[in-house]
Amino acid sequence: QVHLAESGGGSVRAGDSLRLSCAASGYTSSGKCMAWFRQAPGQEREGVAVIRPDHGHTYYADSVKGRFTISQDSAKTTLYLQMNGLKAEDTAMYYCAADGGICARVGLSLETSQYDYWGQGTQVTVSS
Numbered sequence: 001q002v003h004l005a006e007s008g009g010g011s012v013r014a015g016d017s018l019r020l021s022c023a024a025s026g027y028t029s030s031g032k033c034m035a036w037f038r039q040a041p042g043q044e045r046e047g048v049a050v051i052r053p054d055h056g057h058t059y060y061a062d063s064v065k066g067r068f069t070i071s072q073d074s075a076k077t078t079l080y081l082q083m084n085g086l087k088a089e090d091t092a093m094y095y096c097a098a099d100g101g102i103c104a105r106v107g108l109s110l111e112t113s114q115y116d117y118w119g120q121g122t123q124v125t126v127s128s
Contacts, residue, residue: 002027002117004096009122016086016126022079022096022119029053029076033103035110036070036081038092038124045095047110049081052103059108064090088128093121 004027008020020036035050049060049070058070069082079096097115106114 002098004098004117004119006094006096006119006122009094009124011125011127012086014087014126014128017082017084018086018124020081020083020094020096020122020124022081024077024079024096024098027098027117029072029098031104032101033099033108033114034072034079035097035099035115036068036079037095037097037110037112037115038090039095039121040092043092045112047112048094050108050110051079052108057108059110061110083124086124086126088126091124091126093123095119095121 003025005023033050033052036048037045039045051058051070053072053076067085071080096119098117100116
């Protein structure tokens with residue numbers, strides 16, 4: 001059974017940094033993608049960053065490009081999101097997601113429909 005558990009959220013000021021972590025169990029990331037999404041109150045869930053661990057390829061939403069970095073530990077059991085230069089508009093619940101294998105066919109994607117497994121989320125609040 002796949003289990004994803006996010007941590008690392010908090011309340012910070014604009015310009016600060018945070019690193020989110022997602023501990024994955026029961027999941028083999030080979031040939032698959034893992035991603036970070038976020039959802040602000042009253043808004044749809046949006047993709048932030050995705051990685052295909054076996055290739056190291058990454059893709060970012062334009063809104064975070066150059067500020068956020070997605071990575072994974074060498075054991076491929078923990079996914080990270082390093083967030084620098086945080087802005088008030090980055091305030092949201094951040095979710096870790098893992099796909100069931102479609103990534104190998106369609107490539108990197110930030111579409112929520114591609115992901116089969118989701119964590120419970122960790123809140124990030126940025127004050128200006």
